[in-house]
Amino acid sequence: MKRSALEAQIRAKKSVLCVGLDTDLEKIPAHLLELEDPIFEFNKAIIDATHRYAVAYKPNLAFYEAEGLKGWQSLVRTINYLNDTYPECFSIADAKRGDIGNTSARYAKAFFEVLPFHALTIAPYMGVDSVKPFLAYPDKWIILLALTSNPGAADFQFLQVDEQAQLFETVLEKSQKWATDEELMFVVGATKAAFLERVRKIAPNHFLLVPGVGAQGGSVAEVMKYGMGSESAALLINSSRGIIYASQGLDFAKKAAVAAKDLQKDMQGFIL
Amino acid sequence: MKRSALEAQIRAKKSVLCVGLDTDLEKIPAHLLELEDPIFEFNKAIIDATHRYAVAYKPNLAFYEAEGLKGWQSLVRTINYLNDTYPECFSIADAKRGDIGNTSARYAKAFFEVLPFHALTIAPYMGVDSVKPFLAYPDKWIILLALTSNPGAADFQFLQVDEQAQLFETVLEKSQKWATDEELMFVVGATKAAFLERVRKIAPNHFLLVPGVGAQGGSVAEVMKYGMGSESAALLINSSRGIIYASQGLDFAKKAAVAAKDLQKDMQGFIL
Numbered sequence: 001m002k003r004s005a006l007e008a009q010i011r012a013k014k015s016v017l018c019v020g021l022d023t024d025l026e027k028i029p030a031h032l033l034e035l036e037d038p039i040f041e042f043n044k045a046i047i048d049a050t051h052r053y054a055v056a057y058k059p060n061l062a063f064y065e066a067e068g069l070k071g072w073q074s075l076v077r078t079i080n081y082l083n084d085t086y087p088e089c090f091s092i093a094d095a096k097r098g099d100i101g102n103t104s105a106r107y108a109k110a111f112f113e114v115l116p117f118h119a120l121t122i123a124p125y126m127g128v129d130s131v132k133p134f135l136a137y138p139d140k141w142i143i144l145l146a147l148t149s150n151p152g153a154a155d156f157q158f159l160q161v162d163e164q165a166q167l168f169e170t171v172l173e174k175s176q177k178w179a180t181d182e183e184l185m186f187v188v189g190a191t192k193a194a195f196l197e198r199v200r201k202i203a204p205n206h207f208l209l210v211p212g213v214g215a216q217g218g219s220v221a222e223v224m225k226y227g228m229g230s231e232s233a234a235l236l237i238n239s240s241r242g243i244i245y246a247s248q249g250l251d252f253a254k255k256a257a258v259a260a261k262d263l264q265k266d267m268q269g270f271i272l
Numbered sequence: 273m274k275r276s277a278l279e280a281q282i283r284a285k286k287s288v289l290c291v292g293l294d295t296d297l298e299k300i301p302a303h304l305l306e307l308e309d310p311i312f313e314f315n316k317a318i319i320d321a322t323h324r325y326a327v328a329y330k331p332n333l334a335f336y337e338a339e340g341l342k343g344w345q346s347l348v349r350t351i352n353y354l355n356d357t358y359p360e361c362f363s364i365a366d367a368k369r370g371d372i373g374n375t376s377a378r379y380a381k382a383f384f385e386v387l388p389f390h391a392l393t394i395a396p397y398m399g400v401d402s403v404k405p406f407l408a409y410p411d412k413w414i415i416l417l418a419l420t421s422n423p424g425a426a427d428f429q430f431l432q433v434d435e436q437a438q439l440f441e442t443v444l445e446k447s448q449k450w451a452t453d454e455e456l457m458f459v460v461g462a463t464k465a466a467f468l469e470r471v472r473k474i475a476p477n478h479f480l481l482v483p484g485v486g487a488q489g490g491s492v493a494e495v496m497k498y499g500m501g502s503e504s505a506a507l508l509i510n511s512s513r514g515i516i517y518a519s520q521g522l523d524f525a526k527k528a529a530v531a532a533k534d535l536q537k538d539m540q541g542f543i544l
Binding site: 022060062063065066067068069072073076094096097098099100101103104106107109110111114115123124125126127128129130131145148149150151152153154155156157159160161162167170171174 | 294332334335337338339340341344345348366368369370371372373375376378379381382383386387395396397398399400401402403417420421422423424425426427428429431432433434439442443446
């Protein structure tokens, strides 16, 4: 998907909401478990209920891999359903891959061809040749981990690597030499103004994928205020559990729609 | 697998060879392509031919994911065949996973339960809580990326993070507070004496998984000489293409055995 198409969708829906499909057989409503593919049926219902308020969907690969072959089947069905039914929606495989060049080329095939996602999350540790193979696909995106929202982020991402920069800032800076802002986004798990401002100083116009709002407690308004891009609302704010597990009863999809709409309302005033 | 069992196997076979199963439909012998599951048949033949000289096998997940559901089926068959037929052999899922805690717990389930591997490679960028969930499984191992063998290693791994250490050294040092050398190994893509000595100064007794010998040109003798652990031959030296694609004809398994035996011969003199 081209950047202009994603931006048009954001303006049309007045939303930068990304719904995280961390679909867990232990948490989805019990009545779905009788169906042949409960994970897919759950995802389908969530997507149908929320697509008016969300511009992107992000399956978390770990949840599918943990179910083995059946989980991969559910993932295949989910991405195909999303692409066929709501082709305007942006899709992210949250897989955090990254390996030497010839191996990354295989991951690119896996997530951009075999599974036709628009974007894939990538870990930066192995550097430029672990990233480049993904750029061979036009209109596909890599979303590089810069600053994550977990406690362990402090172990390495906050290390001071020279007088001016912490490691996550060096990742933001160096990777911009590898790819344009039409093919590279960043994961920035920051919901605090100070960090968002530091990130925007280095990457003023790149799309940022921001996890950690909703169930994890971050404020949408603060992210919208301090995280906007210099030229557009270059943000994707992810919520997973707060939306998909808003209810575990028969009304799960309806309650997910309400939760998604609530977040969208917090966003709309910031989007022109 | 307990460390003592792995060490016993190393002594018995006088080998620290790990065979990388980077199995690629475009490179395996043409006569296998007519079979129902060419990737599994190839792996089975390679394992049967080389298990006398190798102590470990390492499927590279990207090659299986690139084939979609069929690739996962081949991977399931491969790990089950290996465990059932040669239970003494150590198995590594080279998947370079790593995510926030509840997600890493799912990856642990995927690779230690659903796919019964002994070990999984992990990227360190997200820090302690991305690593800890894997340690809940007794006798399973995580193999943390420290120093990789690709050109991009220079982008971040060699960054100076304080006066004494580069980033890969900080990874080696800090992660030892999270896990013992009975559950944590390191990927060290170094075949040069100087780097191996720097690594061994920080991690004298941990197992190191060393890629980059064989087809990629590194010297087994140099790795054995400078990479040995302080108390045992705590090494797994990986070769992929040099063994599995030693021939692309009908004799591929036989030639793979020859290549594996050649590497084992270079190792045996160093193992008491």
